[in-house]
Amino acid sequence: MRPATHHQDLRLPSKVVRVLAETLSASIMGVEGLPVRVEVDVAFGLPALTIVGLAGSQVQEARERVRSALRNSGFEVPARRITINLSPADLPKDGTGYDLPIAVGILAASGQLREVERLRDTALVGELGLDGAVRPVPGTMALAAASFAAGIPSLIVSGGAMGEAATVAGLRVHGAASLGDAVAHLAGVRDLAVAEPFLVRSDATARRGPDLAEVAGQALARRGLEIALAGHHNLALCGPPGIGKTLLLRCAADLAPPLEDDEAIEVSRIYSVAGLLDRRSPLLRARPFRAPHHTISTQALVGGGPRVRPGEASLAHRGILLLDETLQFRSDALDALREPLEGGSVTIARVDGALTMPARFTLLAAFNPCPCGWRGSRQRACICEDATARRYLARLSGPLRDRIDLWVTMAQPASVTAGRSDGVEPSEAVAARIRRAWRRQLRRQGMANADLPPGVLDAAHGFSAAADGILAQRGRRFRMSPRRMHRASRVARTIADLAGEDEVGREHIDEALSYRGAVDA
């Protein structure tokens, strides 16, 4: 062994100026990106490749991918002691997007990539194939946004993820097919193509659910759904089986107005993290419509898990969360919805701190009045014990109940004519009304009526002192809690918006109160 000569050997052939290199990348925390610095140190010692900085198993496996990719791309893996640190080192990291920055870092640290100017203002995100191919990773949109927000003007991603990354306005996005291409670009030898700035297009979305015209009767429930979707109010339908609750609520997908531009980016980022984005059209236009089955776990509903992934509540952000057979859901799952229903976000506690993910959705609930479903029906006897039926409805806890703005009790039509479906409005007509009401809200206050914070709905928003007086009087008469009255005022505002009225009138308040739900007796 001749260490001295050895030292010479390393320096001479590659003319290494620095043995330490840095590359930029980003990590996902919940649905937010976080800039990460990849530091690579090539030092003397037994040949080894060590990754530190709370790197998860997927990152650890990068060692094998990077080794092969480097070799198969015509580079050398220095037979030295290579240490890679992902900074900030105290945040857990996972995913395969570090392959590319680690490989480039090794090349820079070992002097195989000598031109490092471009490395300073370019972030790298991509998984490497053993042949050196660069592949897309989930969450590219959030990663791109995070690195741009951290002041890094350029980003190299896989060619397939270019569209997604290009939705971040102002960011220069390059698509690399292989490690070699990326290195050539960084070295200034051969520039990579720049992605076209992504233009937000309002393309017509395909139909996703049944049409309202297929729903027989149930005028009050239809109207409740219209109001719920127009002002983002939570709706509950209660009625016997087979009455059309599910069919009606499934129409919601096509009734909700498309996402606004900023909403589209916000929502698409969540889907990007969840790996649910269609790379060919990376920006979601249709308002999310999520209808998880009632056997869903709490974690899948609100998010979480060892690698935190967005749950259905976050996937329904800015859209609709339909809980069909609501009372069949696990009670801890239902309870977990309290937080997003109140604050519009989900907080997941982890050993290393709490993560917050957006989850502001419109809740559509549908359930039977008792386990057998026939309580209150005239035609068929309910076979449930009283206590059983009470316990069943009690699964919807008080706090959850309080956050439902619209209650509709559905009954079997007493006569055949009442159930006829001719002459009922098709989805298109209702959707147009909802769209107009939504526009009015955006123009007036920039948000949905249901999201108006307390104290904001005043005369300037068309809710006069007289309207306040009527609401207070009715509230006393119907023994409503201040919270319920507060929510009713928002519903009344939406009803006025649907009617195209600037001022909320007595008739709007009265209609809003007709969905206040039964005081159980």
Next chain:
Amino acid sequence: MIGVGARGAVGQAEVPAGTSERRFEHGGWTGIDLATLDREAEAPHWIAISLVPGVGPVGFARLLRRFGNARNAWAAGPALLETLPRVPEDAAPALARLRREGAGRVASRVAAATRRSGGQILTALDADYPAALSAADPRPPVLYLAGDPASMARPCVAIVGTRRASGYGRSCAAEIAEELARAGVTIVSGLAIGIDAQAHLAAVEAGGLSVAVLPSPLDRIYPPRHRELAARLVATGGALISELAPGAAPGKPDFARRNRIIAALARGVVVVEAPDRSGALLTAAAAIDYGREVFAVPGPIDAIGSRGCNRLIADHQATIVTSAAALLHRIGAQPGSQPVSVTSLSDAEAMVLHRLLQRPASIEELIGQTDMSTGPLAGTLTLLEARGLVESYGGATFHPTLAARRIGRPVGLDR
């Protein structure tokens, strides 16, 4: 058998040993002259004996007949148990415990517990003991009462029915209770969920009196969710009565005994809505037993919840109720005057109310009958509800209230 011999000695020769329990019960209090009993000396023993498990109205009446008075029965010690129709296992130890404590101390302890729950003790010796209960032979020896006993001195009518009340049932209960309460009739019921609660509520809201007979002690209102309603009955001049002593160990609610007291207290029993096997039908049976008139509100023949009522009518066991006013007339009460604030209604409101007066309907059905769209129609119904003219009783169907029926004609909606 000492018991049989002694029974004969008290002068029950007409009831030979071995006669059915049912006929013996009807012997009840006959032959017992309460006026000869010293209230002051007797009361503590009445209370103490009534706490012995197995001592019900029947057993107590037997004790009185055998021993002449409660003091003697108490003095007889364990022997008093031999007189009871049925001796539960825990009767002997409980009696021993009570006797160790002493009748006086037991009585004052129970009296204190009763006072704490806002009530008083009434024995059949007390002047305030409801006179109507003497019909329930044998009557309960000791009652626990909160509120005004005078509310039961007025004519009383019981309104009972299923806990799973429909909108129709609730509407009928409310309308009948309101009409009767305004006429000065005290509404008696069992504080249960459904028809019972609706009847109590409508009576006090109309400014009338209402008495709830509890299946539980005064300090444990059953069902718990009606605690507030119970307090309201007392606060508005009505009363709560129970056969069970407060402060005792929690037991099961005794619905059968409650139902018999309800039937005895009332001049008539109205069964508003009852399915085939309903506690309300037991109340009706007891009322027939006591010679009270039974009324039943008919329901649609396809309504499961009304089958019991319809059968009562079909079997000629109950008088059919065709309207609240007809019921009032039948009972012999005069309709009360009531302040009807004739509110001005818009054309649309008047039209909707007119439709509902013809037949209660859901929004769905109203849409077919009017040319209004869903939203304005829903708003109109809320307005009518706020004005007390319409009530939905938690269901999808809207029913006109008594107030709406009153103004129905004067306003002249027939257009």
